[in-house]
Amino acid sequence: MKKMNKDTTIILRASEADKEAIQEEAKELGMSMSSYLLHIAKHKQVNIVPGGRELTEALYKLYETLSRLERYPILPVTEVKDTLHKGIEKINSAMEEGK
């Protein structure tokens, strides 16, 4: 992913209705208005992964649990982690293709 320093400004005039619609869209996605508009301008669409954010939180907790269980060799922790990552790779690829 490219890193970009935001060191310039765009001023945009819009109707009140348009502004509210953009604000609402951005809010639903958990983005600021400017982030939303920049995202659309760059990617032409917003790819939504239903449950994606809940998944990230669940994965975080799962990895924490797995790291504690690594001390028990009988548990297939590595296999579980590999399986989890395959799922993440799949979603990452789908979002890449969606661009």
Added chain:
Amino acid sequence: MSILKFENRTPRSLSEMQAYMFDTDKTSPDAVFGIGIDENYAAEQMEFVQRMWYREDLAHEYIQVIFAFDVDIPLPISMIVRICREIGYALISDQRQVLGAVHYKDTDKIHCHYMINYVGMDGSLYRQNHSIYFYRMAVDKILAQYGLNPICSNTEIGMRQAS
């Protein structure tokens, strides 16, 4: 004295930083760890979280922190990794992915690199919510539990270099 440094510059990408941290001339697989992440796929999994929150075009994708132990640490690597993991938790105040790697080969001072995802699990951006002094005190508390020297202040480092 130990050293704790928050690195402002992040010229490397996530994957480049991971590759640097995993350098086998500096570390080994058992000296690398993840917090809330699979350390072997840290860059991809951090990008995944950034994607879920539409935070793909960040000026800084991660925060880099370096913790260096004092010289001649009489502890096995496994214990050092454990201490570094505890320090990793002290560096974050919310659920946030962290990759840690202890560089112990070919170095005078064993040190740990931390790569902290700029985007947390709740989509929030990393803000150094506490002062450097706060983090220093939290790390000193961990070091004291293991009978290790606390962190140098910048003043103390300057005085040492001057003498």
